[in-house]
Amino acid sequence: MKTKSIDFLAELEKRERWIASYLKSKEFEEWFYPAHLKEAVYSYVNRSGKRLRPAVLLLSCGAVGGKEEEAVPAAAAVEMFHTWTLVHDDLIDNDERRRGGLTVHAQSSKLAQQQMNYPENQAKDYGRHIAILAGDVQQGWAVSLLCDCSLKGDLDPRVTLTLIRMLESYVLNTLVSGETLDIQFSKQAIESLEPERILDMLWRKTGALYEYAAKAGAMIGLNSTHADDRRIVALSNFTSRCGTAFQLQDDILGIIGDEKQLGKPVGSDIREGKRTTIIYYAFKNATLEQKARLKSVLGNSEATREQIDQIRQLLIELGGVSETKRLAEQIIQKARTELDVLEDSSYKQLLLAWADFMIARNF
């Protein structure tokens, strides 16, 4: 198991390099203008990330006998699609940091102050506007990358069109509905939370795009529009489940993670009042006094560092973190069995290691 996991990280990094170098190629550089917009568009691309979505797309392509290199534009597309959602979500959540640097809106606002002498409030608006436009442009970039599978590569144009339509209707609408529910839930009474509704929201926010990544990889590997092929179904069910578990782990790291390793602040979920399963389980086990303490800090944008730390401790003590951890593990176990229909191969082994990594990671 240990050697497998070391191999896995090397394999992951190899694919991360393919995607990063594809996205940074000269052709695209000329697309974005003026300078601040370009800087915003490339901001997260230029920082190291896990690139778990493109990785699983490539591995799924390989697992059905396809050539991974032919799926690189599609893998880059899925990464870029994920990136624009980060840019807009960071703006919506008013987060300051991502991948070890400033978020796009915070960075653009800083540029307006430093380079254009904007007063603070105007610089804030400017930063927000650039972040909206940068995300818009990145969505288009993602779609353009998919087009290239057929316009530059040999993929059947009908497969590419099917993939574009699936991404831009089913996946996009599912994902945005999840983000909207997340926003709405954060203002609803904690007592009204049900784990099923939280898991549905998490799946929408995260599972749907992971499901798509595997489906796209497998359809490209088979050069087929038959999404009901049993290997395609197995792979997309597998990543769909893993995606939800990934988000549970994200919520856990948002409470117990290390800020340096994560590259973003721990505790901001508490300040934003995110309704996670951690909150649900902790609240279930809490006394009246503890419930009152939780309520006074969750969603309180003015909460102090000390208050946040106390609530983090309380969420751990009340079993919110451990029960969420258990739930994530169960989901991954179930997901792994989906791959039984695949023949044994190094790709299958890498996919299983990928699944374990989704919840073992600490960044």
Place this chain on the structure above:
Amino acid sequence: MKTKSIDFLAELEKRERWIASYLKSKEFEEWFYPAHLKEAVYSYVNRSGKRLRPAVLLLSCGAVGGKEEEAVPAAAAVEMFHTWTLVHDDLIDNDERRRGGLTVHAQSSKLAQQQMNYPENQAKDYGRHIAILAGDVQQGWAVSLLCDCSLKGDLDPRVTLTLIRMLESYVLNTLVSGETLDIQFSKQAIESLEPERILDMLWRKTGALYEYAAKAGAMIGLNSTHADDRRIVALSNFTSRCGTAFQLQDDILGIIGDEKQLGKPVGSDIREGKRTTIIYYAFKNATLEQKARLKSVLGNSEATREQIDQIRQLLIELGGVSETKRLAEQIIQKARTELDVLEDSSYKQLLLAWADFMIARNF
């Protein structure tokens, strides 16, 4: 000329109905969830609009001998693409009204106050967030509509992919660069304005999508990826120029238009400090005292109704409006000659009437 213009309006309305009914079809209704997001996505679709972009796409298809009905999904796509840019631009410009109703962010904010009892500042944030997400979803809807030209219709999939890539890279990036320049210009000294830079910005913001609409219509009509066909080139040059003139007329209506007919407030361009050719020409003819008066109000978000009205009057008196009108007329004249390469047909006549309407309209 008079009877032609009457015919033209009837032809325009006919096509408006095709597009509206296509966009409102049952299939799409199930895509959007939850309710507030759906309401936001359909908001501008449900209000009457001119639909000049889809109209010129359909007419261009007809003008090269194609069947207009086969281009309806693409025409709806161009309208939807335009719609998401309106939703995001209205948010960026902080405009309150569009097409006779509240803008998407203002409407969503109102819903949060009325239905969810959000306090005002939280409702404002909620409205902004819904508007960001609604625009995102609409961009995806536009792309999905294009896919249907081949997935449901008979268009060569390579033509569709070429059109998608052109829209999602060249057109999108040009358009967003125009919006970014518009934002940046509004904070730059009026003295630094040059008409060429303003016209370039206007073309980016508006001309590029019009250029695309004609190109797409002609490529669909010919079922061809050969964008260098002389008819395709002529039609896209024609609409490219007309698009810039359209934006000049928009700027004029922003000063002298009737709020009721326009469905949006007159004078908000002044409050936002938009750098238009109207400002450029007026400033050129202004005395030092008049320049100072202009500067004190342009871009002043706290300007009173009375101040705005005085500046509107001044911009007219100094020839800013009349010189911009003359410029728009010159551009349309030049654009009309592009169509000389087309054989005479009722479509060509409608296209010429369409060009006249672009700057004759008062809404």
